[in-house]
Amino acid sequence: MSETKYSTDHEYIRLEAEVGVVGISTYAQEQLGDIVYVELPNVGAKLSKGDEVAVIESVKAASELYSPVSGEVVEVNEALNDEPALVNSDAQGGGWIFKISLSDKSELDEMMDEATYTSHTS
Template structure:
C-alpha cells in the first residue's frame, strides 16, 4: 500500500489500481469542524489537478483536487450525513472518493510521508 500527498493536502492511498482520496489530518485540523461535503459523481473522469470535491467547514470552503487522473469508482456516502467523519478519522473512515488510476506514473510527482511531514512543518 502506497500513500502519497499533494501540496494542497490531499492524500491518495493506493491499493492495486484504485486510489482512495481524502484530505490529510493536517488539512482537517486547519479547516476546523467540517459541516458539508460536496462529492463527485461515480463514473466521472478527472485529470490530475481538476477540482473533484468541496469540503466546507465553519471557517471556509476548500476545493479538493484530484491527485491523479482517473475515473471515480466510489464515493463515501456516509459523509453526506456525517461530514465530521473527516475530522474524526481523516485518513480512515473520512475518505472522500475512490479513483481508478489512469496513469500510475503520476504518483511519482507526489510527496511521500516524510516529504509531506517536511512540507507541513
C-alpha cells in the same frame, strides 16, 4: 496496503487493490476546523490531475478539493453525507472522500511520501 502519497495541496491518495483512495490529510482537516459538509463528485466522473472534484465546507469556509491524479471516480464515501465529521475524526481512514481508478500511475511518482509531506507541513 500501499504507501500513502500526498500532494502539495494536502490531498492524500493510497492504492487499495489498484484503486486510489483519496481524501484530505490529517493536517489539512486540522487547518480547516470543523467540517460540516462535503460535496461529493459523481461516480463515473472522468478527471484530469488537478481538476476540482469536491468541496469541503467548514462553517465559515468552502475549500475545493483537487484530484491528485487522473482517472475515473469509481466510488464516493456516502457516509459523509450523514456524518461529515468523519473527515475530522478519521481523515485518512473512514473520512476518505472518493475512490479513483488511475489512468496514469506514474503520476504517483511526482507526489510526496509521508516523510517529505511531514516536513512540508511543519
